[in-house]
Amino acid sequence: MFLNVHSTYSLKYGTMDIPKIVETARAMGIRQLVLTDINTSTGAVEFIRTCFKQQVFKAADEVQKGNIPYQIKPIAGIEFREDTRLLYIGIAQNKEGMRALNEFLSHHNIENMPLPEDAPQLDNTFFVYPFGRTFKRILKANEFVGIRSSQLNYLYKHPLLDERDKLVVWHPVTVNDKIDYRLHEYLRAIELNTLLTMVPDEAKCAKDEFLIPEEELKLKFKQFPFIIDNTQRLIDACDLSMYFEPETQSKNRFSYCREGERLDRALLRRIAFKGLEYRYGKHNEVATERMEKELRIIELKNYCAYFLITFDIVRYAMGKCNFYHVGRGSGANSIVAYCLRITDVDPIDLDLYFERFLHEKRTTPPDFDIDFAWDERETIQRYIFNKYPKWHVAFLGTISTFKDRAIIREIGKVLGLPKDEIDSFTDPTKERENQKNATYHKLLAVHQHMKDMPNQRSIHAGGILISEEPITYYTALDLPPKGFPTVQWDMYEAEAIGYEKFDILSQRGIGHIREAVQIIKQNRNVDIDIHDFKRFKDDPNLNRILGDGQPIGCFYIESPAMRQLLKKLKCSDYLTLVAASSIIRPGVASSGMMKSFIERYHAPDRVVYLCEEMKEQLKETYGVMVYQEDVIKVCHYFAGLNLTDADVLRKAMSGKYRSKLAFDELVNKFFISARKKGHSEELITEVWRQISSFAGYSFSKAHSASFAVESYQSLYLKTYYPKEFMVAVLNNYGGFYSRWVYVHELQKTGAKVHLPCVNHSNEAVVIRGDEVYLGFVGVQGLENRFIDGIPRERRMNGPFKSLEHFVKRVQITLDQAILLIRLGAFRFTGKDKKTLLWDIYNYLGHKQKRPNMAELFNVEHKEYILPALENSTMEDAYLELELLGYPLNYNMFDFLKTNYRGDVMAAEMDKHIGKTVKMVGNYVCEKTVRTVKNTKMWFGTFLDANGDFFDTTHFPNTTPVYPFKGKGCYLILGKVVTEFGFPSIEVLKFAKLDIHMNPLAVKS
Incomplete structure (x- = not known):
């Protein structure tokens, strides 16, 4: 009976999410619902899936209680509106009808055309017009008029009584109760950017638009039983069960070649083995064996097309466009990807496991992350959209939600509060004062209901979907400012439906490399093969500069935290840089793993391993599980799990596995298998403790290796062609x-x-x-x-x-x-x-x-x-x-009234460890972090008068008294401390120095 249900995907209109709608309907015994969100089908498949899962999960419980299990029959459609005016409601009879509705809406979105006043002629669909509309034509066979129970009195001598079969029950559902209705009013005010009291009635839903038991709804229409019958016939004619799949099937394009999957397999093998010769030379048995193993799994999981499509993108970029790219992420674990030149990371050299990317038991699809220069990515995107048919390629969407203090600001605006008062409510320093304010508590109450609700649809950073069947079976498409068709749901829904995305991303570091190579050719007439990474990683000059910790302008390794880490490690080789790229991550650092790794790195002979297997597998990282691959190795070699189960367990421990039962079975399997290998219970328990504590923080080694390759490429250019490289950095808008x-x-x-x-x-x-x-x-x-x-x-x-x-x-x-x-x-x-x-x-x-x-x-x-x-x-x-924005022919020290430049310069800090010194520094940047006690502390970076970097630490007890005050030069009093050979200043006092007045300002 409910032909017009709105969820929160009716943005700034509906107030119930889909699980809430289904849960409420089940509690009332409702057996059929039609989800029709406003100008969107974002939640259609989620709604269908939720209804069927409710049936599966609750059936057993219902039987035990003696009840007959039932499911809510899910039907979906779209409510079409022009601004706030309802035009008609489209309802899909089946999967083809859903596609028709989606394509109709998509066409108008993409062409930026207003919706027509009359519903289109679409097969496999029904359309319901609101009662009260005047018709100058006879209604089509699939067109109906929805009437509310409050409108039944208007039927007296109404012309529609002559077309009784066209009247259906219209009871829209938008809110859950009266509290929700008030929330709805706030949402409408925010949407219309007006005061709460100024929202017109026609822009809001009716106050009774909530779910009621079906029998209660039928009672409202008891004098017009034909209306109930018409509605039931409409519902009975709809069947969207084709959308439900007990196990999610891949929706990506099945084959790259027109001839089908068989030719895909042959083509992938031919290209991969040709690349194998390029990467490893002829007759490399280890590489060949690895290649055969990977191809077997790729063919088994039907991912040949995914690899070939990615290869085609990379081939186009390198060939036709002469673009440079970086393939990163877990895809770098694959020798097939390496030989197809999707990545430049050698998985054999780094002992990377393909199972981290793909294995027989993987249920969620993997994806490649391909980075291009910031100003070249759109060319690649256009190539993809031009290559594949309309409705078969689209950008992935995102759905942003109402969050935190921004909600307070929006609510304050619609309540008409003055700006100063709103600002005070969002100021953390006034939290205690605000607790005594009744208005503030009113805002917080609304905030509590609104937070995490969908706010607006947008576009994913780089995810593209290439579909076997039209994507419009599952979503309508938007056209955001980027100009590419975009699905109306996000990556989580894409994964649930069965899509793996192609991530076409961008970063400025690639632009630095690309332009530097071009400038070197123009300025010095030197050709550089920037992909000759094997030569770069063994270059002693590059490795020496790494250890100095001064790679300004080089991708990923130029930030203060990374420079410090490189210097603490005295990093002088590729593998150490790969490790550094992993342990720099916040979770690893805060867990104490970073410090433990550095200590062991400098004293490898003192490392005590739990057993020989742990030593053999973790000697590269000194017994610390730095990488996700380390977790896999220990599960495999220590406990005896196969690599597939080892990766499943790794993923489960990182919080990305939903089945607790399956997880418990794997844990039990770990212990049983480890006992069979003869390990003691005490040893197994300790290894498991380490695995479970490290797994949540560990990082993909392949991902770190990808970053490290690009860092070496940047470092090579900066070392041997510093002028040209820095010009390229400036022309690509810098970095950190x-x-x-x-x-x-x-x-x-x-x-x-x-x-x-x-x-x-x-x-x-x-x-x-x-x-x-x-x-x-x-x-x-x-x-x-x-x-x-x-x-x-x-x-x-x-x-x-x-x-x-x-x-x-x-x-x-x-x-x-x-x-x-x-x-x-x-x-x-x-x-x-x-x-x-x-x-x-x-x-x-x-x-x-x-x-x-x-x-x-x-x-x-x-x-x-x-x-x-x-x-x-x-x-x-x-x-x-x-x-x-900066003085070129002068420096900030030239502005100072004082000639004092400090007692100690950055290059001399090593000679003053433990001493309190005065330094003068030109502010470069600062970083705020929270301590375990939830107080703030700061880290600063400065340049001294000689142009050398030094770093400062500002503890919570000193910074509020001596705060940062933006760019300029500061007098710093502090103690020189060192950690693993890296000196810094623990600040005691801190003040910005006075500068000469602008002569022009003085004259005026």
Whole structure:
């Protein structure tokens, strides 16, 4: 009887999630429901699955109680609205009908077309119009009119009585009770961005839109039994049971080749073995054996197409586009992926287990993460969308929820509270004061009901689905700003339905590498094979720099925490870097595993292993289970589990396994199998304790190895071509640090870095020999049309001869010309800035721009002889700070009123361990962390006057008294401490130093 049920996927409208709807319906004995969310089918398959699972899980309990088990018959559709106005409700008769509804909505979403007033002619569907609508035509066979019980009085002499078979029960369901209705009103106010009291009635649901027992609903229509019969016939004609699968089947594309899966297997084998020869040479028995094993499992699990599609993407990127990529994640455990060049990680060299990626018992699909440069990813995405048919490829969606203090702010706005009061409610420092405020408690009460409810749909960072059958069987599609069709549910629902995604991601580190290789070719005429990783990892110069802990600009290893770790480890090889990439993760560090690893790394002879098997399997990591692969190895070699069960157990311990019964069986199997190998009960218990404590924190070794490969590539470029590499970093918008840090690093290479110049600069930073000109992109306030237009005009018509020549050729506005003059972009004229400022008013006056027309004769403006104008270096420094965000030809120390630069410099800290010293540092960055007592402490990074980095620790008892105050130079009093050879300052006192006033500000 309930043809129009809304869930929370009717965003900012419905208040019940799908489990709540099903649970409530079962409690009332309701046997049939139609989920019809507003302009979305996000929850359709979840609703069907939930209803069938309720039947499976509760049947046994019902039988024991003497009740006859039953299921709720799930039916789904879509409610179509234009803004807040209901047009019609579409109900799917079957799976084909659901597809038709989804494609109808998808077409209008993708084409940005308004929905039609009348429902479309779609097979296998029903449409229900709201009672009260006027029809100028005869209703079609599949069209009905829904009438509420409160509207039955209007049927007296109504024309629809002549079409009795067209009337059906219409009892919409939106809320659970009166409290939920109030929540609904808040949601509508937030959606409409208006006050709670200003939400119009037509934008809200009726107050009685909640579930009631079916018999009670039928009683409301007892004088019109034909309406009940019509409704039941409609429901009986619907059957969506085809959606239910006891075991989830893969929905991905079944075959890469048109001829089918058999040819896929042959093609994958041929390409893989060709790659095997490229990677390992001929007749490598170990690699061949590993290849055969993996191919057997891939064929068994029907993942040939998945590998071939990924290979096709990578081949297109490397071949047609000449793009660089990084394949990472657990896919790097595969020798097939390595030989297909999906990854550059050698799984044999690193003793990586394919079972971590794929095995016979894996129920959830694996996926590859493929990274491209930030500005190349869209090209690859378009290739994928163009290659596969419409409705068979789409982006994965995401669903963001209402969270935390943002809800308080939204609720405060719809209540009409002043901004200051709302700000006070979201200020953690006023928590105690707010507890006495009744309004605050009202907001918290609403917050409690609203938190974690779906708020809006968006797009996944890079997940793409390629489907065998049309994706529209399972979802309608949106078209977010990126311009690609996107499913209306997230990765968790995709996995539940049976999709494995292709992750096409991006990162700036790849852009650094790609552009550096290009610039080196242009600037030095040197070709670099950046994929020759085997040569990089054994380079002693690279390994020495790793141990120094100064790889600024290099992907993944440049952050303060990573630099510290590399120095503490005295990292000097690839395997140590792989380990560092894993133990740097927050969970590992906070568990104490990081410290334990460093201690054992420096004293390997003192490591005590529990037994020979543990020593053999964990000697690379000194007995610490750093990687997920370590957990698998111990379960396999110590306890005797096969590699498949070992990975299942590993996954279960990380909290990603839902069946407690199956987990308990595996644990029992671990103990039984270990006893059979002759281990004592005490030893087995201790090994299990270590496994269970480490498993939740461990990280995929293949993932760490992928990061480490890219780090070595960056490090190679920075070591041998530092100028070109740092230019590439700047042109790809840096990395962990602010832009000025990379400019500083570029200057340290010996490059002569110049301010932007209209005759030498391009949009981005440009290098010619050792001369570097900053680009116009970094100039704050410069409009995009001039960032692009100035270099374009110069390339087309030659250099500018003077300021006047520039003004005549570039349709510059006065304010933009002044900005460039103040920055020194016309210094080629030989005139100082103030003279040029005088000239620009002579050329442009107070007009915004000159007319764009050619001159028959070149008429020069009259030149005036000006008196000498006063200029100062401090003025220039402030102008650079204002227009670039940092001073290029000066540093922040030049702004200080004091000449004091500290008693100790960063390079001398090793000589003052345990002493209290004074240092002066230029602020680089800070990081806030919470202690075990839930108090805050900070870590700071600074540069001294010599340009060397040093790090500080600010404990909770000192930082509130001596807080950070943004960028600038600080006087630091603290104790020099060292941990594993890495010195830092434990701050006792801390103050920002005064600077000279801006001379221009003083004059004004």
